Amino acid sequence: MTLVHNWQLGRRMEYPYFESRPKHQFAAIFNTNRCIACQTCTMACKSTWTFNKGQEYMWWNNVETKPYGGYPQSWDVKTLKLIDSPDNTWYTDGKDAKTASYGTGAPYGTYEGDTIFETAKRKNLNQWAVGYIPEDKEWRAPNFGEDTARSSNQPGEYSSLPEHSRWFFYIQRICNHCTYPGCLAACPRKAIYKRKEDGIVLIDQKRCRGYRKCVEQCPYKKPMYRGLTRVTEKCIACYPRIEGRDPLTEGRPMETRCMSACVGQIRLQGFLDDNPKNPVTWLIREHKVALPLYPQFGTEPNVYYIPPRWAPRAYLRQMFGPGADEAIEKFMVPSRELLAVMSLFRMTQTIVYEFKIEQGPKVFETEIHGKKFTMYNDTVIGYGDDGKEVVRTTVEEPVHIRPDKHYNSI
Numbered sequence: 001m002t003l004v005h006n007w008q009l010g011r012r013m014e015y016p017y018f019e020s021r022p023k024h025q026f027a028a029i030f031n032t033n034r035c036i037a038c039q040t041c042t043m044a045c046k047s048t049w050t051f052n053k054g055q056e057y058m059w060w061n062n063v064e065t066k067p068y069g070g071y072p073q074s075w076d077v078k079t080l081k082l083i084d085s086p087d088n089t090w091y092t093d094g095k096d097a098k099t100a101s102y103g104t105g106a107p108y109g110t111y112e113g114d115t116i117f118e119t120a121k122r123k124n125l126n127q128w129a130v131g132y133i134p135e136d137k138e139w140r141a142p143n144f145g146e147d148t149a150r151s152s153n154q155p156g157e158y159s160s161l162p163e164h165s166r167w168f169f170y171i172q173r174i175c176n177h178c179t180y181p182g183c184l185a186a187c188p189r190k191a192i193y194k195r196k197e198d199g200i201v202l203i204d205q206k207r208c209r210g211y212r213k214c215v216e217q218c219p220y221k222k223p224m225y226r227g228l229t230r231v232t233e234k235c236i237a238c239y240p241r242i243e244g245r246d247p248l249t250e251g252r253p254m255e256t257r258c259m260s261a262c263v264g265q266i267r268l269q270g271f272l273d274d275n276p277k278n279p280v281t282w283l284i285r286e287h288k289v290a291l292p293l294y295p296q297f298g299t300e301p302n303v304y305y306i307p308p309r310w311a312p313r314a315y316l317r318q319m320f321g322p323g324a325d326e327a328i329e330k331f332m333v334p335s336r337e338l339l340a341v342m343s344l345f346r347m348t349q350t351i352v353y354e355f356k357i358e359q360g361p362k363v364f365e366t367e368i369h370g371k372k373f374t375m376y377n378d379t380v381i382g383y384g385d386d387g388k389e390v391v392r393t394t395v396e397e398p399v400h401i402r403p404d405k406h407y408n409s410i
């Protein structure tokens, strides 16, 4: 093991390989507050990439219902049980989780528990990262417990959590293209690699022998073994589209299929980099409204979530780390800049590398949760990898009034 820096944990941690970060890291942001679980993203992925016999388990994108849903069943409950102190071990300086703000260096404080890698080392296990292989029956469907809010409604096989008041939310899941992938660490064949140019994590199908070590040690359970071919597959981040090889793109990097198909307009994909005016970087690192999923696992996942504002905070802190309170606060009473950047979600399939805001008139003001909120009809402009404008939209959605006579007038 070597020591690498994990910014989500606010500290260095042990990992089998040296730290190596691409200049542009594939990243995505999902706004859980807007997802309607229509599964259009799930089908867009499935129909694009998995078309052979033996594809039954292959749901590289799935949308599950929390807290009782999961694909495979109970994946997070089971993994959380494998690491010690999976929550409430974040703060070192006595700051309260609700008020703490640590800047961008260690934005969520310091995680003091053990990651999946550190737990495996401390326990002297024959694994690089603690993990387990799900049983076949746990892979049956991509949204177990759909729209389920109470454990008492559930047959015995579902995860056992205490009974709680009625709430649920949807969580959208793809491979996180982690900075420190558990799958890559685990593979004895070195069949898994992380691309230097964009951080996409891929499995070399020719080298894979189907040992399923990646299935075991990815805490998010995103590599999937295909029984028919006896090799493992996973989300490939639609890399031909990222590379601008989709015929539609005219050479420009384009968002993945699951992102561009999203009906609820909850998804934005891009690259995490050092540019503070990159919308993805701004939402994650500058404004801190989008958070990693289970950062305590230690893989530094690169898919980020705006947490649901109605779910219990303790649950959200365990799931997204101690930044959950600050993120929800910012989302519920959005700043002028946040409203403008959020308007970019699903306005174009072309990847936006930088944004600019042109100020517009005041639309109205009100009070939300005792805080003053003012809305301005600003214009946000997105620029592609070549610096050319690829999208322009306003905060207020334009209203189009249909003329009396129109195409389907009777």
Ligand code: SF4
Pocket (backbone or CB within 6 Å): 174, 175, 176, 177, 178, 180, 181, 182, 183, 184, 201, 217, 218, 219, 220, 221, 222, 223, 234, 299
């Ligand atoms: S989410 Fe799992 S499969 Fe994807 S890169 Fe991370 S460890 Fe590997």
Ligand code: SF4
Pocket (backbone or CB within 6 Å): 034, 035, 036, 037, 038, 039, 040, 041, 042, 063, 172, 261, 262, 263, 264, 265, 266, 267
């Ligand atoms: S397409 Fe969008 S709204 Fe529909 S389930 Fe997927 S993420 Fe949610």
